[in-house]
Amino acid sequence: MTTRTPEHRARPRVQAPRRFETFVMPVTAELGEEARRLVGGKAYGLGLAMRAELNVPRAFVVTTAAFDAMVESVITQVQDIHELRDALLNAPLPTMLQDELEELFSEGQWAVRSSAVEEDGARSFAGQQHSVLGVRGADAIMRGIREVWASLWDPGALAYRARLAVDGMPQSMAVVIQEMVNPDFAGVLFTQNPVTHQADEAVVSVALGLGTAVVGGEATETFFLERPSGYLKRHETSTPGEKPLLRGPILEHFARISDRVERLFLKGVDVEWAFNEGEIYVLQLREITTGHDDGAQSVWSNANVGEALPGVATPLTWSILRDFSARGFKQAFGALGLDVEPEAELVGSFHGRIFLNLSEFVRIASAIPVLSPDTLLNMAGGGGVEQLSDVARESSKKFIARLPQTLPRIVGTQVAAPLLAPFWEAHFRARCEMFFERDLYRLSQRALESELEDLEKLFDRTGLMMLAVSSNFMLSYVLTTEYLKWFGVGPEIGNEKLLQGLHVTSAEPGKALLELGRIARRSMRLRRILSGDSAEVYAELQKASKHDDVRHFLDELKSFQENFGHRAPREAELATPRWREDVVFVFDVLRGFIDSPHLPSPREVERESERARDELHALVSRALLPGSLQVFEALLGMMRANAERRESMRARVVDGLDMYRHFFLECGRRMTQMSIIRRQEDIFFLKIEEIRAWLKDINEGRDFRRRIIVRRAIFESFKSLPDPPSTFVLKGSQMVWNVNQEALEGRSELAGLAASPGRATGRARVILNPAGATVEPGEILVVPYADVGWTPLFVAAAGVVMELGGPLSHASIVAREFRIPAVVNVHSPRVTQVIKTGDLITVDGERGIVLLHDE
Structure with missing residues (x-):
């Protein structure tokens, strides 16, 4: 008895949007850049390969329009990411799509593979979506398409996007359906060496059969070719003594392929290929991703902001505070006559938590001669001084040269802020009272839009006033502490004493x-x-x-x-x-x-x-002469008054956030009433710019449910992760922190090959089979090898250790894209036998070693 799939049943009609005449189109050399949004990166790359007159198997693409129609048909019926994936696997396909597939694919053997819109772009999403090989018949192809679509919403894939600091929202998904090639052997061609970054050296890895051994890190051969000649520079194999699979003419052909595709891409490309009956077939092209960082380091901390907002921020909160903080800090620095480049990143998010870039703060503020990193960091909550020793210091020449212009402004602010702050507070309180007296329920959509504009202006100006009094506090704090140091007083008087007893x-x-x-x-x-x-x-x-x-x-x-x-x-x-x-x-x-x-x-x-x-007065009185003591008390009084004003203005900012909450809950109520979102509190998983756009045009809310479902999944994923260290070093895109080298001495050491840069210490999780396996965040994944089926386990892992494989294997490529430290080819002795789950180990992806710690 045949099992009846959703496509066998009487088919409910899921209609296509009228603007599309077809959901399936052939992949041809005529696919231009403008078609990329419709066909995705993989199909577009195959079109480029055809344009380069490379041998590409016949292929079709199910366009993003089909995906959008499918998602649109189920999105109102699901509540979370798991229900969405289930609906994509089981709900009826658009009728037009079913008809086209049945007409095109009644015979032949096909590969069904993702063609994400983001794929092969500035960021790579290799290994994130599903592929189904050796598919026969329209029904099996439909099932394969469903599996590819559903893989876009995999929680691991979403977490990967979020780790790359992108929005996390998947764009539409196209699907390539390509005629299968049953190869004698297959592999991957890198037109440039992805490890050494040599542009004149191509690298070809090959294995018998489908080539899964190449990406899985199993038995392979690797050929290093000089370009453009194709001259063989080096040959590495896991089976010494056996005849090489590739010879001179084929290697020269790979060098010519490298030149052809780079003329189109204008950068390094990795080419998936298959060899059958004397022909090389190109199956996929994409830009090379190496995980290579430029070595730039920065120190980040939430020692201060983490107190105000611990844990994971919702997208709405982050969208407001990110812009508010960055804009405010730049204006505050500018008021002191300090240069802040437009591209300077002062505020960032890691695992959904808000952090400040201490390196940028120290670099910018270092132009003030009396402001040391220790002083600045003490004010920011402490920590990170030793990591900031290498931060480049700005010259004080510009700051001093501008003093004639900035000094009157600074003095004016010191005088004006204490006078203006009470008036602004009174004004703010009146506006706040008026706001809560107004019945937002009765406002029109246009009036609500105007209300948001007024609210944003009020919040921004209140924030600027808070930063003005905060700058006053910072300056008065520096003057007070430096004055004490000048008289040899200070070490025994910390922040806790200077700021005790405030009326805040x-x-x-x-x-x-x-x-x-x-x-x-x-x-x-x-x-x-x-x-x-x-x-x-x-x-x-x-x-x-x-x-x-x-x-x-x-x-x-x-x-x-x-x-x-x-x-x-x-x-x-x-x-x-x-x-x-x-x-x-x-x-x-x-x-x-x-x-x-x-x-x-x-x-x-x-x-x-x-x-x-x-007590403070008595302590200082013993160290200062009467005249000096009076100056100190004046400075102290000014500093304490500024501190109290700062706290008072902070309270007004909190009032502003309360007004925002009240306003956005009203927006959420209306969206729920219009069936744009499911629950009122879903509003917090939108961004302020999206809500602003919806207030201008209610049609802008069409995609809100999809965005909310994805962002909730990412939010929950971030919540499940442990908090990053309160202060850490960001090297490129990887969070690292100092390892005590003395503590590593005398530990056992296993040697392998460096596959992905970085260093991580954590508990080992030894897994021999990915089925049903889990990795806790922060654990080091230890495996015999890793093919595509292992990819979901990479997301939570802090590092990867593999017995087999090389720098070009799938594990190495994906680890570099994830920015996960990785060491491969640790096989003597076998690492999965030496290391046990729970062991404390360090992966050093720079030196290619694994350290085993005695506890």
Whole structure:
């Protein structure tokens, strides 16, 4: 009995968009650059090969229009990435596509392979999508197309895109259906050496049969050819003594192929080929990706910003804070007369977490003579000083030359900011109050668009005011600390002493919670209610509200929410519910207060502040003469006042984020009502520029569901990863941190071949079969070999060790693209027998060694 596939059943009609007359077209030499969006990178590359008059097997391409039509037909029925993949595998195909496939592919043997729009472009996505070989019949081809489409939404592939710092959103997918060649032998031609980057040396790897042994790192031969002559410079083989598979005329032909394709691509190309009955067939062309970094290093840290926004940021939050922060920092530096290049990257995201580029901050700020890296990093949260020793210092000449122009501006800011800040705060509070009094529900789409424009202007100007007072604080801090150093005072006086006892806005919610705790402690009834499940506390309080103590507590709680209801843990994250929306966190805190042996009163808190200020005064008084002491106290007073103003303006920025949240939830409500998104909170997985475009034109929301599903999957993937070190070195595109060389001495060492640069230390995960295997983030993948089936395991791995293979094998190529350190050909002794799962090892992809650590 034959199993009936979705294509065998009575077919529901999934219609094609009218603008397309066909979903399947032949691959020809006439495919131009303008067709790339429709046919994808692989089909476009095959068209180029035909234009170069290379021997290409007959091929067709299922266009991106078919993929878009399929996704459009199922996207409203799915909730997450897993349901989307399942729908692509099982939902009816567009009727027009089924008809075309049945007409074209009733006979013959075919290969079904991905042709992603991004493929063969500036970034390579090799090994990320599925391929099905040796397919016969239209039904099997339809199943292969489904599998290729579904592979685009594989969580591992999405994580790979995100690791490359691209949006993570897959573009449309075309599918190449190519006539199968059953080769005598096959392999890969690199028109340039991908390891040494020699442009005049081509490299050919070959193996018997389909050539899977080449990309899998199994038994192969590799030929190194001089270009353009085809002269054999070197021959390497895993089977010494046997006759080489390739001889002079064929090698010369490969050199000619190299020249032809490079004239079209204008850069190095890797060519997948097959040899059958005296003919070389070209199966695929793509640009060479080597994973070669230029060696540039930078130090990144979230020691400061990580406190404000720990963990993974949603796309909406990141899209706002990224531009806001970068723009604000550049303007703040510019106000001090410092040059910031337009391309300078001051803010970045790693594993979804926000980081600051300390190297750029130190480089730019180094033009100020009195501002040392230690001072700057202490202000930023500490850490990274030793890694910044090699950062190039900017000359102070420009800064000093501009002082006649910038000094009045700096002094003006120092004078104006303290005067303007209170007026701006009053203005902001009035605007904020007006905003929350306005019923956004009743606004038209056009009025809502205008509201966002006003909100962005208010937020930007508030941010600039915050940065102005922050700059004032930075300058006054530097003057104060440098003044102490000049008198030989300082090491015993750190930030904690200079900044103790400030009256800061951010402390007010805590004080208010303390007062609520004190009220609760006086009532056994409140103690009992608050000791219950926090999620049920509010309902229990309402039930008991007839009692005076409970009613008084609820009145105080209402007052607390009115004053601080816009605050919350991770409040810089727009998706975080505020205390006015979710009071469970408050009850959790209060439960701890109830059990505390002692709660300080507001007066006790103030007395502690006074004592700290007195201690500082006494400490400095012993070191400074009276006149010098008065100057110090003036500087200290200015610094502390600037610190308090900075904290106050930070609170206004938080108010602005609360306004943003309120606004975007209204947008989410409308989109949900229009069936553009499924849930109101899905709005946080869009970007501000996308929402802005939707407000101008509601048709811009057609693709929102797809974007949200993908970004949620990436968000969850990032959340599952451990936090990067708070400070790390970025070498090229790889996160590394210093390894104590002394700690490595005396460890066992296994030698192999360097395959992908970088160094990583982690627990080994030894896997002999990829089926059902998993790799935890940060583990080192240890395998006998790696073909395409292993690729999903690479995403979470911190490094790869392989028994077989060489620098041109699939594992090496993919590891370089993933920027994962890799060592291959570690076979004496066999690495999978020496290393056990759980062993602590270091992969050194620069030197080609694996270190085994004794614990």
